Amino acid sequence: MTQKLAIFTPQLGTASETFIRRHVEDLLPGRTVVVARNSTTPFGGYWRPQCPVLFLDRWALRLPVRLAVRMGVSQARLRDSTIGRFLQQHGATVIMGEYLDQFVDFIPLLESMRLPYIVQAHGIDVSAALRRPGLAERYRSYDSAAAVLTRCEFHRKRLIDLGLRADRVRINPGGVDIPEQIPSHPADASKRFLAVGRFVPKKGPIYLLEAFRLAASRDATITLDYIGGGELLPAAQQLVNACRLNDRVRLHGPAKDDVKSRLAQECGVFVQHSVTDPETGDEEGLPAAIQEAMALGMTVISTRHAGIPEAIEHGVSGLLVEERDVEAMAEAMGRAASDRALCARLGAAAHAKAKDLYSWPAERARLLAALERAG
Secondary structure (H helix, E strand, O other): OOOOEEEEEEEOOEOOOHHHHHHHHHHOOOOEEEEEEEOOOOOOEOOOOOOOEEEHHHHHOOHHHHHHHHOOOOHHHHHHHHHHHHHHHOOOOEEEEEOHHHHHHHHHHHHHHOOOEEEEOOOHHHOHHHHOOOHHHHHHHHHHOOEEEEOOHHHHHHHHHOOOOOOOEEEOOOOEOOOOOOOOOOOOHHHEEEEEOOOOHHHOHHHHHHHHHHHHHHOOOOEEEEEOOOOOHHHHHHHHHHOOOOOOEEEEEOOOHHHHHHHHHHOOEEEOOOOOOOOOOOOOOOOHHHHHHHHOOOEEEEEOOOOHHHHOOEOOOEEEEOOOOHHHHHHHHHHHHHOHHHHHHHHHHHHHHHHHHOEHHHHHHHHHHHHHHHO
16 A cells, blocks of 8 residues: 555544554554644643644644734634645645544545545544534535444444444454463462553443442452543542552552553453443443453453443453443452453453454554545
8 A cells, every 4th residue: 555644633642542543653654644633632641653743733823823813814724724735745645534523624625635534433422522513414424435434333323323324334443462372360360450441431430449349348359450540530549548448459540551561461350340421421432441451361341331242242251241330340350350260261252352353453454445445
């Protein structure tokens, strides 16, 4: 493939958005440029790409732009002109958008430039974002896309119900690194639980901690390591303190990759209590953290939420409970902690499924095929 790719994304560097880093750095290395709305990230930044990047928030602060806007020139028109010059300067021939709600503004520009594009949905853009007036109707302009990709069948059906063409909406569940063999874990790994995710409502961190509190009251040997930052982290720390779980629960904050890798090696059970945020409607797609845990042969305990049941089959490749059922999750935790053979069986099945469906080479092949068809 000889095309030059431009990726449009809301921001760069967010620790939880490993999938965007992969797309930017490894999809077409040396032939990728980026248009990013924001140069700062809402959940902390930890990486910067080596390719050319147009940060639109920095552009908007330039004095000529501010003066032109004050004189009545449309900022959107100025923005599109700047993006158009950036794409032409770097010879972009095909476009990939991240997040449907963030990318939809740029469709008229790309159509006027006759640049083919694909777009990848992730979760919030096919859930909470749809509460914004008129956005669902605007999504129908994606009829000009070569492909609209979504991480799970659950959200594919929703997009089709909104009126998008079924033949354009396809599933790309993402891709992670998959070791050829399941990494070895310590003998006590089934009693070491790991959670990785932002402390935001849809990740259900308070439900998860309450489930662990119940499980820990029945088994004094289990521990939980929790990696992530976010708005609910202070409340989570208060809960841990109030329940006197400080010697059993370690909240690491947004830890770096080496800490995450070490804990994934030491722990044998991955836990995530995803829920639909009742205030915003925000949902997961198919969480990359669950795919990564499957790849490492960990026992996954999670909820029947969005695309998660498409990855985790209850009793086969993991254990699932209903959203907000902390008692059922506590029971699942106890079951995993007391049955090493069960954990080994579930972990092996999860690794096999991840190897078949969720590897980065498989995702890269899907994306390159879509881009090739677009071009």
